[in-house]
Amino acid sequence: MERRNSPRIPLDVPCLLTLVLEGKACPAMLIDISAGGVHLALSPGPGGDALRVHAKASLADVPGKIGPVLNNREGAVAWVAERHCGIRLDEALPFSVDELMEMTPL
Secondary structure (H helix, E strand, O other): OOOOOOOOEEOOOOOEEEEEEOOEEEEEEEEEEEOOEEEEEEOOOOOHHHOOOOOEEEEEOOOOOOHHHHOOOEEEEEEEEOOEEEEEEOOOOOOOHHHHHHHOOO
8 A cells, every 4th residue: 555645756866875873874875755755775884773663864965956955854764674764754845746856866
């Protein structure tokens, strides 16, 4: 059953950023974005011990046009899979799908 309130916008090119989990920074790659959250792929290595559902998270070092929108956004880990996670943002992004698509490198 689909639980998302807004559609995901997949990225076709790498968008590397820093995921800060409970104060620990780790590299991540933005896979897709929606008004309510992001899907990230994680690098193997340090930081994984903080990766658990409901862990506090924030985004940093986000490049490009989407940087001003996502930098310093806070949320919580909504789901975890092998080297992937979803972050539910504390506040939904105030942009339409079309606006988000213009900001993301597709």
